[in-house]
Amino acid sequence: xxxxxxxxxxxxxxxxxxxxxxxxxxxxxxxxxxxxxxxxxxxxxxxxxxxxxxxxxxxxxxxxxxxxxxxxxxxxxxxxxxxxxxxxxxxxxxxxxxxxxxxxxxxxxxxxxxxxxxxxxxxxxxxxxxxxxxxxxxxxxxxxxxxxxxxxxxxxxxxxxxxxxxxxxxxxxxxxxxxxxxxxxxxxxxxxxxxxxxxxxxxxxxxxxxxxxxxxxxxxxxxxxxxxxxxxxxxxxxxxxxxxxxxxxxxxxxxxxxxxxxxxxxxxxxxxxxxxxxxxxxxxxxxxxxxxxxxxxxxxxx
Numbered sequence: 614x615x616x617x618x619x620x621x622x623x624x625x626x627x628x629x630x631x632x633x634x635x636x637x638x639x640x641x642x643x644x645x646x647x648x649x650x651x652x653x654x655x656x657x658x659x660x661x662x663x664x665x666x667x668x669x670x671x672x673x674x675x676x677x678x679x680x681x682x683x684x685x686x687x688x689x690x691x692x693x694x695x696x697x698x699x700x701x702x703x704x705x706x707x708x709x710x711x712x713x714x715x716x717x718x719x720x721x722x723x724x725x726x727x728x729x730x731x732x733x734x735x736x737x738x739x740x741x742x743x744x745x746x747x748x749x750x751x752x753x754x755x756x757x758x759x760x761x762x763x764x765x766x767x768x769x770x771x772x773x774x775x776x777x778x779x780x781x782x783x784x785x786x787x788x789x790x791x792x793x794x795x796x797x798x799x800x801x802x803x804x805x806x807x808x809x810x811x812x813x814x815x816x817x818x819x820x821x822x823x824x825x826x827x828x829x830x831x832x833x834x835x836x837x838x839x840x841x842x843x844x845x846x847x848x849x850x851x852x853x854x855x856x857x858x859x860x861x862x863x864x865x866x867x868x869x870x871x872x873x874x875x876x877x878x879x880x881x882x883x884x885x886x887x888x889x890x891x892x893x894x895x896x897x898x899x900x901x902x903x904x905x906x907x908x909x910x911x912x913x914x915x
Contacts, residue, residue: 619678623670626817632659633666636678638803638816651680688717688741693729698897703765703890704758705733705744706897711754711876711904716742726757735759737766746770747780747844752864754902755782755881768889773844779885782839783828783901784849785878785908786858787868790827790835797823797852801845810865811847813855821845823852831912834861834872849879861908874908 619641627635636648636657651657652666656679659668670676696708709715709726716727727735727742735744737760744759746769758778760766772778802818804810822842829836835858839849850866853859859867862874872878885896901909 621676623674628672632668690731691728695729708899714751715748734761737763752876753879756884780841781883783880785861788858794826
C-alpha cells in the first residue's frame with residue numbers, strides 16, 4: 614500500500630500547542646489515538662526531526678505526516694430522488710432532505726447527495742465530492758448550489774468567499790428575544806475538549822458573522838430568519854448557543870428535545886445569487902419540511 618504526505622505550517626494561533634493536539638484537529642487523520650500511533654511510529658516530522666507527542670510547536674515550523682494511503686470510496690450514481698429547484702448547463706440548486714450526508718465518507722459509502730447528483734453532471738472541486746461548493750449538516754435540510762464544471766465551481770467558491778451569495782435559514786431557538794433583530798459576531802473553531810464539536814473561540818477559530826430577524830414568538834421558543842455572512846462548521850448552532858438561545862432539537866448543542874423535533878430545527882430555505890456565467894438573478898426558496906412544520910403547528914396551538 615502506498616503512502617500519502619500531509620504537510621502543515623504552524624500558524625500564530627497554534628504556537629505553543631502540543632504536537633498531538635495540533636494534528637488531532639485534522640479530520641483526515643481520524644483521531645487523537647491514530648495521531649499518537651503515527652508519532653510513535655516515526656511517521657511525523659517537525660522541521661525534519663522526530664518529536665514526542667507532547668512537543669510544543671512554534672509558529673512557522675513545518676509538520677510533515679507520512680500516512681498509509683486509504684482506499685477512497687468509489688463514487689457511483691444512485692437513483693435517489695432529490696428535488697432540483699434550478700438547473701442549467703452550469704449549475705444546480707438542490708433541496709437536500711434531512712438525514713442525507715453530502716458526500717461519501719467513513720460510515721457513509723453510499724446514499725449521499727453526491728451519489729444522487731452524479732447523473733446530473735455534478736463536477737468540479739475535490740474528487741471525492743464533485744460539484745460541492747458549500748455544505749449542510751446531515752440533519753439540516755434545505756438548499757445548496759452545486760457546480761457542473763471546475764470553472765463554475767471556482768467561480769461559485771469565490772462568490773461564497775466574497776459573500777455574494779444570499780443564504781437564509783429558518784431556525785426555531787429556545788427562549789425569547791427582547792429585540793427584533795441582531796448580529797452575532799464571534800470566531801468559531803474546533804472545541805478543545807469535544808473534537809467533533811465547535812465552539813466560540815475554539816482552536817484555530819475563524820471569524821464568523823450571523824444576522825437574524827425575529828419572525829414569531831412562540832412561548833418559550835422563537836422562530837428566526839438567519840442570514841449567513843460566513844459559513845463556518847456548525848456556525849448557526851454554535852452562535853445561538855453562545856447567546857443563550859440554542860437551536861431546538863439540536864442533539865449536540867441544545868437542551869433536551871422536549872418538543873420531539875428529533876433533529877436540529879434548522880432549514881436552509883432561501884438561496885439567491887447572480888449566476889456566475891450569465892449574470893442573471895437566481896433565487897430559490899424551499900418550504901419548511903413536514904416534520905418541522907408540524908412542530909410549529911403544535912406550538913401555535915398551545
